[in-house]
Amino acid sequence: MIRRYVILGSAAAAAALASCSGGGNSSPTPTPTPTASGSATPTPTPTATYTAFPLAAAAEFSTLNATTNYTGDPAAGAVTLGVTATETFTSRVKLAATTDLTNGTFVMDEATEESRFVGTNVTTPAAPTVTEFVYRSVSTATGAAAGNFSQLEVLNNIGAATVTTSDSLLKTLTVLSYANWWRGDSTTGQKRLTYAIWGYPTLSYDMLTTGTANYTARIVGRSVSVANGATTLVRVGGTATVAVNFATGLVTTTMNLTTLPSGGAETTYVTLNAQGAIPIGQNQFSGSLVSGGAATGTIAGAFYGSKGVNLGIVFGASGTINGADTRIVGEVVGVKQ
DSSP states (O other): OOOOOOOOOHHHHHHHHHTSTTGGGOOOOOOOOOOOOOOOOOOOOOOOOOOOSSOSSOEEEEEEEEEEEEESOTTTSOOEEOOOEEEEEEEEEEEEEOSOTTTOOEEEEETTEEEEEOGGGEEEOOOTTOSEEEEEEEOOSTTOOTTOEEEEEEESOSSOTTTSOOOTTGGGOOSEEEEEEEEESSSSSEEEEEEEEEEOBOOGGGSOOSSEEEEEEEEEEEEEEEETTEEEEEEEEEEEEEEEETTTTEEEEEEEEEEEOTTSOOEEEEEEEEEEEOOTTOSEEEEEEOTTSSOEEEEEEEEESGGGOEEEEEEEEEEEETTEEEEEEEEEEEEEO
């Protein structure tokens, strides 16, 4: 601490004494001795606290998301494939979640498009044996086109423990979930796929800045492919490994995708590798599929909960896979090891 002192020269001191009334009978007031102050106390880093599932009430969330579209009837031949895209946190795609599948309303919203799902739309109720609860609605409005539909698949980890999934990995996702929104204008019209991750992101001051971590992760997605005048639309799954270097910000992901045909056996599909970068001071990252692979595309990811205990990544891929022109959108959800 810098202390400042006033020093009077002898002539100035004499003049000051002469100006005092009463001559030598008056004593000047002594200058007080400066008191040293203590060193400043640093502001402590706040303790991060997080809300976790189950949801206590309906709540709105922004999302990470991956999107694609196709136009035509897959049952009738080759559809026209659209582009894929991914977004980091955005309110352009958001949802209002509920845990009451009987009386509550689950809302998905993308820009100007919205779907609202209620109890009568539930086709797969939440249960420990179910990894996703599912809504599906078909428009019955006057003039509605045939084949108009909207379907929502939500990871079954947001409700009470008595109904959440018993899957050993997915049930440990306590601060993030996913919602997959598939809808179509008509039988031959455009269909849109939005795969979204949402939850309680890691606070910026709670993000790790040193060390490394690995995440054990699961893949959820859909593939639309065209070859020889026919369309194949299939769900994809699989496992992923994610390695994060918090010091450099590098995120490396290996996705081993499988196909999950309805009523069929899970089959090895394709391996996609991706890299992303965490900007300084951020809790999210973006990147792309590694060049030279079967497809090109982008990823967007974020960390959720204390010190990034959960991780979510959305991805969009385009390319020729097994001889077919293909679009894939999906999510990678994982737990820190």
